[in-house]
Amino acid sequence: MICMVAGGGVAPVSRGRASTAPGAAEDLELPFLKPEEIAAYPADGADLRPVTARKRLRETMQLQGLDGPGQTAGHFWAVACVSLEISQRCNLDCSLCYLSDHSEATHDLPLGELRRRIDRIVETYGPGTVVQVSGGEPTLRRRDELVAIVRDLSARGLVPALFTNGIRATRDLLSELKDAGLRDVAFHVDMTQHRTGYASERALNDLRRAYIERAKGLGLRIMFNTTIFAGNYEDVPDLAGFFIDQADSVALASFQIQAETGRGLLRGHAGAITQDGLMRRLEAGAGTPLSFNVPEIGHPDCNRYTGLLVVNGRREALFDDGRLWRQMFRAFRRFPLRAQQPVRNLMRVAMTFVLAPVSLLRFAAHAVKRIWRLRAHLIRVRGRVEKISFHIHNFMDETRLDRDRCAACIFKVATAEGAISMCVHNAKRDSYILQPVPRMIGGRRRLWDPMTGQLVAEGQGRKPEAPAIPRKRLKGRLRKRPDPAGVNAEGNPAQDPAAVR
Ligand code: SF4
Numbered sequence: 001m002i003c004m005v006a007g008g009g010v011a012p013v014s015r016g017r018a019s020t021a022p023g024a025a026e027d028l029e030l031p032f033l034k035p036e037e038i039a040a041y042p043a044d045g046a047d048l049r050p051v052t053a054r055k056r057l058r059e060t061m062q063l064q065g066l067d068g069p070g071q072t073a074g075h076f077w078a079v080a081c082v083s084l085e086i087s088q089r090c091n092l093d094c095s096l097c098y099l100s101d102h103s104e105a106t107h108d109l110p111l112g113e114l115r116r117r118i119d120r121i122v123e124t125y126g127p128g129t130v131v132q133v134s135g136g137e138p139t140l141r142r143r144d145e146l147v148a149i150v151r152d153l154s155a156r157g158l159v160p161a162l163f164t165n166g167i168r169a170t171r172d173l174l175s176e177l178k179d180a181g182l183r184d185v186a187f188h189v190d191m192t193q194h195r196t197g198y199a200s201e202r203a204l205n206d207l208r209r210a211y212i213e214r215a216k217g218l219g220l221r222i223m224f225n226t227t228i229f230a231g232n233y234e235d236v237p238d239l240a241g242f243f244i245d246q247a248d249s250v251a252l253a254s255f256q257i258q259a260e261t262g263r264g265l266l267r268g269h270a271g272a273i274t275q276d277g278l279m280r281r282l283e284a285g286a287g288t289p290l291s292f293n294v295p296e297i298g299h300p301d302c303n304r305y306t307g308l309l310v311v312n313g314r315r316e317a318l319f320d321d322g323r324l325w326r327q328m329f330r331a332f333r334r335f336p337l338r339a340q341q342p343v344r345n346l347m348r349v350a351m352t353f354v355l356a357p358v359s360l361l362r363f364a365a366h367a368v369k370r371i372w373r374l375r376a377h378l379i380r381v382r383g384r385v386e387k388i389s390f391h392i393h394n395f396m397d398e399t400r401l402d403r404d405r406c407a408a409c410i411f412k413v414a415t416a417e418g419a420i421s422m423c424v425h426n427a428k429r430d431s432y433i434l435q436p437v438p439r440m441i442g443g444r445r446r447l448w449d450p451m452t453g454q455l456v457a458e459g460q461g462r463k464p465e466a467p468a469i470p471r472k473r474l475k476g477r478l479r480k481r482p483d484p485a486g487v488n489a490e491g492n493p494a495q496d497p498a499a500v501r
Contacts, residue, residue, distance in 0.1 A: 043418035050126030107453035127157030154181020240285025263476030
């Protein structure tokens with residue numbers, strides 16, 4: 001996530017490199033944040049602006065030796081995306097859920113507070129920032145409010161993306177959201193969700209197809225999220241094959257490796273599941289090598305990204321010549337291309353050509369050669385080229401937050417204090433979601449209590465201890481924990497919690 005030096009707080013400390021930060025000697029021995037550091041980890045400050053946010057991220061990359069020519073973080077954007085959690089509730093109970101034990105007991109944040117967070121995202125990172133409309137399950141929010149949130153994001157020049165399990169994401173809703181300015185929809189579907197009637201990842205492909213049909217033709221970019229755990233690691237080649245077969249509709253398939261955080265029942269880190277192993281399995285599914293290090297998206301232990309072209313069934317890595325592509329990424333740092341700005345992009349290409357004519361000409365020659373090589377295929381499909389991207393996101397265990405990676409974080413969550421690294425946020429989620437939210441009502445300061453949904457005068461709220469959760473709303477670990485009557489929330493004989501860890 002992001003360097004906290006400029007805003008004060010936790011300094012990035014690159015292992016093996018001297019640091020002037022206080023306590024650096026100890027930090028070099030222990031790359032993980034201590035509990036007190038996690039508790040004090042700051043959000044991005046209110047004074048941070050897009051130019052300084054980008055510069056700060058760039059400097060963090062340089063300090064960590066990660067600012068090679070293919071690095072996009074800190075050059076093209078100040079943050080890859082920000083998650084706006086509009087509900088903590090969910091209608092599934094994933095065995096690797098990142099929500100907290102208390103999430104289900106909270107009320108949805110008032111629209112006014114969400115608007116304040118949206119304003120802060122624009123001020124800090126600028127228009128064009130991708131905002132995940134997320135949760136919990138965002139479609140559990142009142143429909144008119146969900147639409148209003150997407151409309152607000154779009155009106156502020158942000159790029160709204162709905163992150164949903166798809167259950168309530170009907171075509172009608174997606175169509176209304178598209179009209180309100182939604183740009184992307186990402187469906188989370190995998191075996192950690194225990195969906196009734198689907199016994200394997202392969203069986204879930206029917207559901208994935210149904211979700212694609214719901215969104216197809218609406219003008220939305222369709223994406224899929226898959227959590228990778230021991231139960232589906234060996235299915236990855238099949239999954240990659242499925243997504244590639246849908247490349248005419250699916251723009252991106254993202255894979256998140258199991259991490260120990262949140263309320264999910266599956267504990268322990270899946271040490272046998274590695275980024276490398278996942279990359280090899282995706283390549284096996286694609287049937288061709290994929291360049292997962294061009295471009296670079298922040299810290300390589302956090303994110304890996306690549307693209308695949310499909311022409312008349314022939315599959316080819318998009319980033320086929322790493323050296324050439326890296327030169328291109330470097331060339332466009334001054335005038336980055338932006339989605340949905342075709343006219344301005346032409347000007348940016350022209351200005352980049354003035355700055356780096358040789359790189360652009362080399363790249364153009366390479367592109368022409370590629371087109372010539374593929375000409376027979378291109379003619380057969382009348383020039384139609386499908387493209388799909390693969391992303392691997394390697395979240396960290398809540399007790400093993402690598403300080404370098406947190407400092408270089410590119411995926412943040414909007415909180416009342418500003419955006420903060422998702423990994424850090426998940427390690428102290430309750431401290432955010434249970435905290436009363438200050439609101440100005442009629443010129444007077446009030447506190448909105450997430451446990452009651454009520455406004456109270458300052459000093460009159462409930463005590464800050466964690467709330468009791470109604471039995472029928474227990475999820476994850478709490479659902480399995482034995483109660484005094486010897487039965488769990490499902491009315492079944494209680495299990496020993498150790499048995500589910
Ligand atoms: S893995 Fe964690 S620290 Fe790294 S980019 Fe993702 S959220 Fe940020």
